Amino acid sequence: MTGLIDHLERQLSSAQRLLQIVIAQRDAIRAQDVEAVLARLAEVQQEMGRRMQLERERDTLLDQASNALRRPAADLTLEMILVLLPAGDAIRARDLSAQLRGMLSETARIHGQNRVLIRQELSFLDHLMRVLSGTPQSGYSKSGSSSTPQIANAVNAHA
Numbered sequence: 001m002t003g004l005i006d007h008l009e010r011q012l013s014s015a016q017r018l019l020q021i022v023i024a025q026r027d028a029i030r031a032q033d034v035e036a037v038l039a040r041l042a043e044v045q046q047e048m049g050r051r052m053q054l055e056r057e058r059d060t061l062l063d064q065a066s067n068a069l070r071r072p073a074a075d076l077t078l079e080m081i082l083v084l085l086p087a088g089d090a091i092r093a094r095d096l097s098a099q100l101r102g103m104l105s106e107t108a109r110i111h112g113q114n115r116v117l118i119r120q121e122l123s124f125l126d127h128l129m130r131v132l133s134g135t136p137q138s139g140y141s142k143s144g145s146s147s148t149p150q151i152a153n154a155v156n157a158h159a
Contacts, residue, residue: 007057017047022110024036059073061081069081078093081093
């Protein structure tokens with residue numbers, strides 16, 4: 001099973017880049033730096049393209065292990081594959097795999113936070129644009145009936 005360690009190291013390196021990008025994206029969202037948010041989005045897309053290549057490599061490695069172990073690739077676990085490696089490589093592969101899972105989990109967590117931050121910013125902008133344009137925003141009263149709140153003139157309120 002040659003190439004597994006190198007593959008896991010490339011996966012980990014890609015995951016580290018992706019984590020750095022989503023952290024930078026979070027910082028840009030908080031700073032309301034639209035250009036930086038868009039630049040980070042482009043970087044995410046580029047990294048996802050690289051990750052697609054890594055997934056193709058992963059599929060090739062799984063096919064090799066499947067043939068060697070005479071088991072369907074979908075049934076293989078890391079532990080099954082590791083029997084094909086020398087003991088030292090198996091330990092290294094376990095460690096890299098654990099690091100990769102942790103990094104991907106952290107990336108997903110921060111990405112989720114970024115989505116919430118973006119939604120909050122967009123909701124605020126929508127509200128601000130409605131107030132400034134005088135466009136009513138329908139809603140519901142405490143009793144649950146439909147109502148149209150009065151528009152406050154935010155510009156004159158602070159004059």
